[in-house]
Amino acid sequence: MQLFVQNLIDALTFGSQYALYALGIALIFGIMGLINFAHGELIMVGAYTIVLIGHPSWPVVILGTVGIAVIFALAMERVAFRPLRGASPATLLIASFAVSYLLQNLAILTEGSAPKGTSVAPWLSESFEIGSISIRKLDVVTIAVTAVLLVSLGAFLGRTRLGVQMRAAAEDFRMARILGVKANTVIATAFAISGLLAGIGAYLLVAQTGEVSPGMGSNAVLFAFVATVLGGMGSLRGAVLGGYVFGAIFEGLQAYLPTSLASYRDAFAFAAVIAVLLLRPQGLIVARSVVTRV
């Protein structure tokens, strides 16, 4: 029982992280059909900012991290993806692959390829005990921060003018434009939000692992793709749900798979992706924009 609760908390923490990443990806995919491979690099850039700032006060660090991630997200949209707007999703995917590769190697070029250690808010890695279960403060913070972000994003999309426009654009981009929604504003906002999510994700990730490296972002986001597909491409609720479901599956495989098979965990996760794509391509929650047109 004790072990189960411990695993459950781990699953929730994992799930929260993947939900954050998956949400950033789903937001962009819903609006412009781009699977942003380079989302991981926003996390990486944010993480390097933490090291470069090296400031002890956490509000400064978070502000800097999020700010840089947002700037990179907007720049990436302006330079690489805006000229390609309307291109086929496969072309966009290739382009985001190139952006990811570019940023990763720019990091190698400027910061070297070796991982760098850093400590973010050491108090986060302390634990406290409830009964016989020890809980890391970081786990609580990760779960809580994700919950707050999800609720605020929901409020933004549901209650504000820009949010409603974004939802409209996600459902039918052309129709929304005809009705006066400004494409550039909506897409830039989506990228800014994905940058914000990536920045916060970066802070939580570095607090957990204590190091940064050029490849850290794509490693983290690789599994967020699984979560996005699982939940239903383009559906925001699906992405969040997919994140938590994936966190649970991942943690479950980790905890209960026999050791001889444990190293195949990633293979199982990605085999699940293929299975979902084949059997339920629309995912757990069907996005309204998913209509096959001839």
Added chain:
Amino acid sequence: MAAVPLRALSAIRAIWPLPILLLLVVVATEVAWGTGGSVTKGVVVTAMINLTLVIGLYVFVGNSGVFSFGSIGFALVGAYTAALLVIPQDQKAILQPTLPQFIAHAHLGSVGATLMGGVVAAVVAAVLAGPLMRLNGIAAGLATFAVLVIIRTVANSWEQVTNGAAGISGIPPSATTTKNEALVWALIAILGGFVFQSTALGLRLRGSREDDVAARSLGVNVRTERRVAWVASGFVMGIGGALYGQYLGSFNADAFYLPLTFLTLAMLVVGGMTSLSGAVIGSLTISFVAEFLHRIESGVTVGSLNIPARPGLREVGIAIIMLTILILRPRGLTNGRELPWPRSRPNGRAQRVRGSTTEESDVPERSGDVLNDPG
């Protein structure tokens, strides 16, 4: 002109890109081989192996129009297969005592091992073709990407056969891929790719690339065509991987993962993914640029100016070239066509068809498009 010479002429026109491409590859290889120092020699071999891999990728991606991010996985399969066959039995007994009997006792020469690498890769591709080829567009892209991760994970975890993350070593120097071997295999790949795309099946597949619905309505069973192309592509990737593995001498699964996937995709996209000429020209161009940047990367002295070593510069350069091509010339350097017949360009007709809507089509412009052109 009489009818017979005309027909002969059109036949020559139809196959003429082939000899030109073969010649181009031979000349480029020999010139680079002849002019460079010992460092360049390795680069030439790698470039020819990459060319083989790009042709392998092209056979599926170029003809079907469906992106594959997983094909390098088949190169991995080919590399491991060939390596395990080419290492002498007594060596294997020492280095990998856990190998299953039938692998431990098997031994082949370099050429046989390379061919077996292709065959085993094709078998793996055939097994995966069933489920994968039911998918289209972005779902196919994601699923093939999942295949890459799965193959890599298996290669890293199946200690008994692959020696895990430590990888394979002990490939005898006599098996090391030479320039001539790499060149001959690349030429065979080009020939094979050309023959494949000229067959009825290849043409049907290319038709479905241009218009899936129209092709189906004409009775093309797109799935079957794609499956055949996928397996053929897997075979060529397996050959390329086998050559690369033997060239490296020792390797692990990391040699066949995202960086190589990106490099080969960049080569195909830069050249123009819908034509064999594009695959060849893109591959040669990127190989050349990569080597040029690599020289700068490792530090050069120009006059009194010393540019320090800059790891990562080559990759940054390739990524920028690829993005620029995607944005400015989405159909690649060749515009997605085979090399044009000299003097065959209609005078004054606009050759440039840009924009996202026509991006994946290499259907020649009809006069109607000219009328629709606002310019």
